Amino acid sequence: xxxxxxxxxxxxxxxxxxxxxxxxxxxxxxxxxxxxxxxxxxxxxxxxxxxxxxxxxxxxxxxxxxxxxxxxxxxxxxxxxxxxxxxxxxxxxxxxxxxxxxxxxxxxxxxxxxxxxxxxxxxxxxxxxxxxxxxxxxxxxxxxxxxxxxxxxxxxxxxxxxxxxxxxxxxxxxxxxxxxxxxxxxxxxxxxxxxxxxxxxxxxxxxxxxxxxxxxxxxxxxxxxxxxxxxxxxxxxxxxxxxxxxxxxxxxxxxxxxxxxxxxxxxxx
Numbered sequence: 213x214x215x216x217x218x219x220x221x222x223x224x225x226x227x228x229x230x231x232x233x234x235x236x237x238x239x240x241x242x243x244x245x246x247x248x249x250x251x252x253x254x255x256x257x258x259x260x261x262x263x264x265x266x267x268x269x270x271x272x273x274x275x276x277x278x279x280x281x282x283x284x285x286x287x288x289x290x291x292x293x294x295x296x297x298x299x300x301x302x303x304x305x306x307x308x309x310x311x312x313x314x315x316x317x318x319x320x321x322x323x324x325x326x327x328x329x330x331x332x333x334x335x336x337x338x339x340x341x342x343x344x345x346x347x348x349x350x351x352x353x354x355x356x357x358x359x360x361x362x363x364x365x366x367x368x369x370x371x372x373x374x375x376x377x378x379x380x381x382x383x384x385x386x387x388x389x390x391x392x393x394x395x396x397x398x399x400x401x402x403x404x405x406x407x408x409x410x411x412x413x414x415x416x417x418x419x420x421x422x423x424x425x426x427x428x429x430x431x432x433x434x435x436x437x438x439x440x441x442x443x444x445x446x447x448x449x450x451x452x453x454x455x456x457x458x459x460x461x462x463x464x465x466x467x468x469x470x471x472x473x474x475x476x477x478x479x480x481x
Contacts, residue, residue, distance in 0.1 A: 216344050221288030221296075221411065222278050224271040225253055229292055232330055232475065237340045240292070243274035268437055270449030271408055272428070279421040286347060288411035293475040296338040296353060296411070298346065301325060301471060323356025325473045333473050343411060351465040353411035355472045357403045357457075364454060365399040372450055373440070376431075380451060383430050384458075388423070394462035398454065405457045408449065409472065420459055427455060 223233065224243040228250050231240050242248055244266025245255025256277035257263035266273040275289055290296065305325055327333050338353075346353060360367045368377055377399070384391050398404075412420065428448055440447050460467065 216340075217285035217347075219286035219288070219340055219343055220282070220284040221290055221338075221343070222274065223290050223292055223295075224274040225250075225292045226266075226270075228252055232293075232334060233295065233337060235337070235339060237338075237343070238290075241274045241277065243271050265432075265448075267445055268432070268440070268448045269428075269452075270446045272449055272452055275408065275421075276425060279418070279425075284414065286343065286411060286413055287417045288343070288353070288409075290409050291407060294407055294409065295473050295475075296355065296409070296470045297325070297333075297336045297473050298338050298342040298470055299336045322359050323469070323471050325471055326476055327473065328475065328477050330475060333475070336473060338470065346468055347411070347413065349466075350468045351413065351416060352460070352467045354405050354460065354467050354469050355407060355409045356469040358406045360402040360404055363400055363402055364404055364457070367402075367404070368450070368454065372444060373447070376435070376447065376451060377454075379434050380427070380431060380454070383427055383434070387427065387430070391458060391462050395458050398458045398461050403457070404453060405460065406453055407472070408452050408456060410456070416465070420456075423459060424452065424455055428452060 219237065221238050223238050223240050225240055226243055227248060228242070231253070240253045242250040242253040242255040244263055245257040246263035247266065248255070255263065256274045258281070259277065260280040261273070261277050262269065263273050263277070269276075271289070271291065278287060278289075325333070343353065362370065365377060368374075381392075381395060384395050428451065431451055432448060435447070
């Protein structure tokens, strides 16, 4: 029997909590463990790491740790309560989507299955056979893109620090001028790949990480981190989502977009 690819999807936590997926495909990682010191979930503070930067980088400290300290054939990123699914959305939930129109959240909920029904939906979470089969025909797996009400640029300016995008564009123009057309296209469009979730083959993963973190670290050096507080403190995580969208726009890979199951009220232990 031919052995399949070594595939691992890393599920990032930000504080000790309930592990709801027991499949060996998924490896929980405590992002920002430098500040938490979890003894239950493996942390991102061993080997080469940036764990102490977690307040600003969010799950990216975990993704960086994966890049520098692991070597799987296929590598994925998800969250402790957000998981890809390749199974058809249950009919009841499809019907429920029609109710989103009159209350104006249809686009906001596009691609997301909000639920508290853990026992029902855990078997719907993407498994190893499904991921392997999909990546035989595709280069990458992404979450279904968010459909924004405003352009990506205007959306960021409304909810975050407007000057960030000017700094980001300057960095790309200086370091990766070939990406400017894709950057402008993404900023003028209304499509965003949110939550820094993806599944990639190793060579593409390594290429993306090199580009992603090169820009993010440069961006970090050009801002005053202490000027960001509360929600805005996660600025590098927000910037990373826009960069991820730009990279995939530029690369023109053959990608499949999957729905994401969002477990709403996951209680921590």
